[in-house]
Amino acid sequence: MEDTETMFDTEGVTKNFMFLNRKAPYGTIYAQEVLELVLISAAFEQNAAIVFMDDGVYQIVKGHDPSVSGMKNFSPTYKVVEMEKEDAEEDEDIDMVWKIIVEKESMEARGLSTDDFIINVEVLGSQELSALMAEQDVVFGG
Amino acid sequence: MEDTETMFDTEGVTKNFMFLNRKAPYGTIYAQEVLELVLISAAFEQNAAIVFMDDGVYQIVKGHDPSVSGMKNFSPTYKVVEMEKEDAEEDEDIDMVWKIIVEKESMEARGLSTDDFIINVEVLGSQELSALMAEQDVVFGG
């Protein structure tokens, strides 16, 4: 498969990747296309912190229906991300650790709580998120 | 010339056009391409209010030199806009009225004064700008 074709020697390399989602869904495509990147990364069995902060927290709110605006509903893909995370936790042959995180301050500023989200998330305050950032090797999104 | 080719009957129609510049130059192309629109509009001899507010006020700051960033300096084009305005004022055969306006609140929030600008501008407070907006037929930019 083209998507896992390799050119560099990365045998045995493990890194911490952060996917930082800060944009609202539908108004721009960033939320949707970064999801494609997250899913591809699973094939490489790397650690991933999938973070929702600022307007990115709106990406995982329940009840999206963009059909009347003529757009595609990519909301179910977040469930796939959640499944990948759970599979990695359950399968002892897979070393990768995935985290799905919401920044507390962003969530509260928007009047949201974890009940509003379609997936299970870990809520971190800015200071805890800061500590997690310091552990990353590569940060995508923004 | 293709740019003044017409398809609709607009003989004798005069309107007030506002070109609202709210974006900083160079980071995005909007400032540059809206200028091209302002200049084309001169051929139609319409009234124009060219307004700089929010980060748009940075467009007319003196001393731009984007060459080291590899970009084109379109700053001199604002002088052309100013000349069009002055020509319209002096030529009694031309009915169009052009205004070049800076919103006071936007200018002050950025620590700028009219001395910082490469062209002469009229400074209006939000309330005065509001009154001018109410007179417009078409608003471009944003």
Next chain:
Amino acid sequence: MLHTINKSPFDRNSLASCLRTAPDGGAILFIEDGVYATAKGTTFSGDVEGALKNQKVFVLGPDLAARGIAEDKLIDGISVVDYSGFVDLVEEFGTVQSWL
């Protein structure tokens, strides 16, 4: 005059700029990511409540639905329109200014 706002108030300054300069007696229509401004209980709800004193305020229903915002979460006094209602607002309120 009809003002459209298509950006989240958390991300951009369009809402603030519109409220500072919009002539009284017009209408504001929130579309696309702008619809986040119309929900109750956010840090920007107060600004929109203030706007309701001088402007009629509308929100595009299809964009609310896209983002999962139920109509019972809207700030009181905001009316929901569909694309057909959007066209009506353009006809009724005259010049359109898009805050981009």
Next chain:
Amino acid sequence: MLHTINKSPFDRNSLASCLRTAPDGGAILFIEDGVYATAKGTTFSGDVEGALKNQKVFVLGPDLAARGIAEDKLIDGISVVDYSGFVDLVEEFGTVQSWL
């Protein structure tokens, strides 16, 4: 950790989000329209002065020049780098986070 900020603080919330979460002891580099945050006397100068307590702060010279911001207008404590200096910062401070 190196943070780049390429948006005007007047237009977007990147600066605020970066300052809220950036780990101490790293560096912030302002590029593109982000360089407007580095001038003295704006409504955001205080935020950047605050950042200088926990982070080293840099600004990309070519982008200052593009926008006509003279170096004597910069907030004290900010260092100017060129593209070569930008590369050095990436090498020195490790993981790069671009606040877009």
Next chain:
Amino acid sequence: MKLGIMVNEGPFTHQASDTAYQFAKAAIEKGHQVMRVFFYYDGVNNANKLSEPQSDDRNLVKLWGELAKEHGVDLVVCVAASLRRGIKDDILADGFRISGLGQLIEVGLAADRTITFGD
């Protein structure tokens, strides 16, 4: 009511083109006339006929073209903006034509309302 529409962003990346299309369609259904849609800035990318979205996604290039064909809407792509971005006759989708910026001022003069969709 006679309408002019300006579209400033390409398809997919921003919702602008979607909203403009839905607005134009609704206006036509109500009996209004969309005189012209003018594509400026990255909006010129709406005219790239090579665009091939996933099968379950909307195809904006095709949707605009169909609107032009069925309702005689004039779809104009700015020549200067197109040259820069590589939108040329070779890849211009059906229903679009390339012309100058004057066409935008003209529709602003001719239409009862002109509305912009962008970022």
Next chain:
Amino acid sequence: MKLGIMVNEGPFTHQASDTAYQFAKAAIEKGHQVMRVFFYYDGVNNANKLSEPQSDDRNLVKLWGELAKEHGVDLVVCVAASLRRGIKDDILADGFRISGLGQLIEVGLAADRTITFGD
């Protein structure tokens, strides 16, 4: 130092591609290796060979191609993002190749630093 670069916006509309190019050039001049530049989102528009800027403006499509040719930089355009936006082999500029998103994760693993330029 081995570098990976991600470019998220097309030429001209945002400065992202300019900054990425200047950064890549400076890194190479200092003796670092730019392993790969990956173009995602609207970044795929950097590979449109029909792009024809005004004669006094920079030509980013050509500049990237020259960098690839002179210094062996691997310029990869995301296939999924390209299909949507109509960037296909017919109009693919010299020096670019179309491949999958895995190429971005791969360079993230192989490079010492990976840096993103976007909007």
